[in-house]
Every structure is written in structure tokens, then in C-alpha cells.
Amino acid sequence: MEQDPVLESLQNDENSTKMLSLVSHKLKTPLSIINGYSEAILSQSSKEKFSPFTAKALEEINKQGTKLCNLVDKLLFFNKVEALQPKDLAKKSINLKNLLKTSASDAISHDEETATVSAGSTISKKGTFIEIDCPSALEIKADEELMGFLLEELLSNAIKFNNKAEKTIKVQCAHHGDSISISVRDYGTGIRPQDVNKIFERFYQVDDYFTGQIDGWGLGLPMVKKILDLHGGSISVISDRGLGSIFTVSIPVA
């Protein structure tokens, strides 16, 4: 596939990174005001009688405004992560199973609907099940915010790029010598071999499974890669179209 020139300049040009940061900061304030007001009006809906059309329009304004806010937040977080150096990490000992449970709940609740149920090591919501197989005592030395984001991103992708009615995601952790591996397996759309390396490039989205209407920027995996570089870790992918994917992260114990 030929590279889009706009995409190429966004991926390579340092000025475009600065420009993205400026644009996202400028968007943040008006967006917060729009969302704040739409939420305030919606909270009045029990007292005031809105017509069905007005009620629907308000809900849609609020939903799309929140979506836009999340997009801007991701762009801002991307800019922050891009600028980080290893000395900036707040490394500490973290219990991996607990971190996985939190990331799984967050990934699942960001997936449009709300109720999340946690039963032992399976986090589930209406047809989405995340099974976690991780020794209870396993600890990693990492920056908790960044590592939590990394796990949530892999799990969100496993949920998002999967159009099955029932989605099962399996997480397996193991300790091998001086490193810890975490693999996230899904049985979703999968990725063609020619796209597997490109998905770590900024703004790259393989969008022909759907109609070009994928949520997000194509920035999650580039951030995952950067976070792993900062921690001295690595990532590998085994995937095939129609069969699903396994993303395996390896991080040093110390």
C-alpha cells in the first residue's frame, strides 16, 4: 500500500508534533465547556420536560463531546509520553495481577456500555470476558501509570478490533529468568502479515475491516512501544486475519 504524504509528514516531522500539542491544548478548554454545559442541562432533565427530540439531541451532543474529549486527551498523553526519558520514570514494585485487573476493568468500561463485573480472575461485561492467568505474587518494577496505560491499551485493542458477539481475551503472565512476559490473546479480526510491522507507526490504522470509522488515532501502539523502550522491554505480535492476535510484552524484572 502506498504511504499517504500527509500521514508521512505527521509521522516524521518534529514541527508537526509541536503543532499537535498546540492544537490539542487549544481544543481542550472549549470542549470542556461544551461538555460541562451539556452535562448540566442533562442533569436537569428530571425537572424540566424536554421533547423527545431535544432529549435525544442533548444526549448525542454529550456523547460525541465526551468522545472528542477522549481523543484530545489521548493526543495530549501521546505528546507527554513522546517527550519522556528513562530518568523521568517513577519506577516502583507493582503487583502485576492487581494492575492487570484494574487495566481490564478500565478497558472494559471504556467500551461504550458501563456495568463491569469482576469474578475472581475474570473481568467481564455483557459478552466480553477477560481471563487473567497470572501468579498472585508476581511483581514488576515499572512506572505504574505508564504500565497501566500499556496494559489497558492492549486490552482495549483486543476488545475494539473484534466484531464477535462474545469476546474472550486471555492474558497470561510468566517469569522467565530475568524477564517477565505478558501475553494478550484475542480471537478478533486479526492483522494481515503486511500490516503487522506498520501498526507501531504513528497514526497507522488498518481500517479496511470496517468502513474507515475506527475510533482513535492510531497512537496507542506507538505509545506502547515507547513505554517499553523506556523500560528496556520489547513487544512481539503473532496474528492472522480472521484468527485473532497475540501481543506479547517482555519486561526486565529489575
Ligand SMILES: Nc1ncnc2c1ncn2[C@@H]1O[C@H](COP(=O)(O)OP(=O)(O)OP(=O)(O)O)[C@@H](O)[C@H]1O
Ligand atoms: N488486537 C488487535 N486486533 C486487530 N487489529 C489490531 C489489534 N490491535 C491493533 N490493531 C490494528 O493496529 C492499528 C493501530 O493500533 P493502535 O492501538 O495504535 O491505534 P487505534 O486503536 O486504532 O487508535 P488509538 O489507540 O489511538 O485509540 C489499529 O487501528 C488496528 O488496525
Ligand SMILES: [Mg+2]
Ligand atoms: Mg488502540
